[in-house]
Amino acid sequence: MPKVADQWLKDVLIALYQRQAVTRDEILQVTGLNPASASHALQYLLAVGTIQKMGSLKSSGGRRRELLKLNPEAGYFLAMDLDTTRIRFALTNLIGDIRYREEQDLDFGNEMKIRCLLDGLERVQRNLAPWQRARVLAVGIAHPGVVDASGLVTAVNLGWCKFPLAEQLRQVTPLPVFLETWCRTYILAEKWLGQAQDCNNCIFVELGRGVGAGIVAADHYVEGSNQMAGEFGHITIDMEAADECLCGKRGCLEAIASGPNIIRQYLQLLNGSRRGNKGMQLSAVLEKARNDDPLALQVVNRVSRALGLGLSHLVLLLNPGLIILGGDLMQGEDLLLPRIRKELAMHVPGFMRTTELRVTSLGQDIGLKGAASLAFRNSVQNSDLLKKLCRPLSETLDTRKPLSGPRLARSLTRA
Ligand SMILES: [Zn+2]
Numbered sequence: 001m002p003k004v005a006d007q008w009l010k011d012v013l014i015a016l017y018q019r020q021a022v023t024r025d026e027i028l029q030v031t032g033l034n035p036a037s038a039s040h041a042l043q044y045l046l047a048v049g050t051i052q053k054m055g056s057l058k059s060s061g062g063r064r065r066e067l068l069k070l071n072p073e074a075g076y077f078l079a080m081d082l083d084t085t086r087i088r089f090a091l092t093n094l095i096g097d098i099r100y101r102e103e104q105d106l107d108f109g110n111e112m113k114i115r116c117l118l119d120g121l122e123r124v125q126r127n128l129a130p131w132q133r134a135r136v137l138a139v140g141i142a143h144p145g146v147v148d149a150s151g152l153v154t155a156v157n158l159g160w161c162k163f164p165l166a167e168q169l170r171q172v173t174p175l176p177v178f179l180e181t182w183c184r185t186y187i188l189a190e191k192w193l194g195q196a197q198d199c200n201n202c203i204f205v206e207l208g209r210g211v212g213a214g215i216v217a218a219d220h221y222v223e224g225s226n227q228m229a230g231e232f233g234h235i236t237i238d239m240e241a242a243d244e245c246l247c248g249k250r251g252c253l254e255a256i257a258s259g260p261n262i263i264r265q266y267l268q269l270l271n272g273s274r275r276g277n278k279g280m281q282l283s284a285v286l287e288k289a290r291n292d293d294p295l296a297l298q299v300v301n302r303v304s305r306a307l308g309l310g311l312s313h314l315v316l317l318l319n320p321g322l323i324i325l326g327g328d329l330m331q332g333e334d335l336l337l338p339r340i341r342k343e344l345a346m347h348v349p350g351f352m353r354t355t356e357l358r359v360t361s362l363g364q365d366i367g368l369k370g371a372a373s374l375a376f377r378n379s380v381q382n383s384d385l386l387k388k389l390c391r392p393l394s395e396t397l398d399t400r401k402p403l404s405g406p407r408l409a410r411s412l413t414r415a
Contacts, residue, residue: 011041024039075379082112083144089121096193112158139178139375190360243265308339324358
């Protein structure tokens with residue numbers, strides 16, 4: 001077999017990951033590889049079992065075009081989503097499908113120990129056969145903190161201040177560890193597995209306990225000079241506002257349009273209370289607004305105005321083709337989305353003809369799927385991991401009890 005360059009393999013694997021079922025012609029078109037290079041790479045990947053044939057399409061000229069896909073069981077990733085109140089652990093297959101999952105509740109602000117993360121990763125792998133374990137490629141982590149230039153993580157809710165997360169994990173697991181902030185893993189998940197696959201200028205806006213943005217501009221993930229790009233929640237949206245933000249300023253978008261602040265504003269209007277949320281849930285405020293409660297509607301209208309104005313700044317600055325909204329606030333999609341659209345139509349009417357506004361369809365798994373995509377993206381760029389991924393399946397498969405097709409899938413879906 002002719003020598004196959006890593007770059008050809010990487011290009012073909014990425015094309016297949018993002019599209020799931022493609023013809024050879026589509027691979028040529030997407031990767032820009034010359035036909036001989038693409039053909040060598042495909043031949044090699046088919047021979048080792050990293051990709052599979054999945055039937056053929058009949059084209060209009062009568063020629064049959066073969067469809068190819070990644071072999072989902074050619075590799076596995078460990079994914080972790082460090083949420084504010086719980087950690088989610090998962091084992092995913094090569095294409096980001098979650099095979100096993102575990103969740104663990106957290107005490108807000110208590111320091112999270114590395115041992116606890118390691119135990120979770122071990123538990124999601126416990127049902128894997130040895131040959132499958134040999135194909136676990138890397139760990140991907142979505143976290144809510146800030147990473148400085150030396151890779152140290154600061155995340156208040158996890159009790160970490162300049163914490164060497166990746167370094168500590170690398171000391172206790174032989175697997176490579178890749179981590180990224182929440183919003184950037186979310187936009188990665190949308191770009192690789194979700195609604196932004198064909199959009200090179202797109203933004204994910206997380207609306208939950210906090211507000212943040214993951215930005216892709218001209219097909220590049222925007223990180224900023226100090227890894228701080230996307231702190232959308234801290235743009236000042238109302239200079240006269242009394243709403244205090246956790247960052248110390250007043251009038252930040254997050255101080256108005258985040259879950260805890262929606263509850264706070266409602267209770268303040270209701271009884272003038274500035275203290276705590278008294279156990280009230282965001283869903284209760286939204287339900288009151290649906291039932292025409294004037295105070296809840298007042299809050300929803302103010303939040304929508306703030307979000308519409310904030311998003312209009314993103315539209316003007318970055319001219320995205322797609323903005324995807326996610327997070328807890330989207331349980332109020334029916335209330336918020338029409339109001340936000342109205343605000344955008346008022347502030348940036350011309351731009352909204354080319355900018356779509358949608359809600360994520362990846363649900364609560366978006367962090368895990370983004371972490372798995374992060375691990376995949378980094379794995380195909382690393383020649384050792386690429387080699388591991390392209391190791392012939394027959395070498396690692398238990399030949400005494402070969403599993404394939406439905407039997408293999410069954411063995412992996414006992415969650
Ligand atoms: Zn702020």
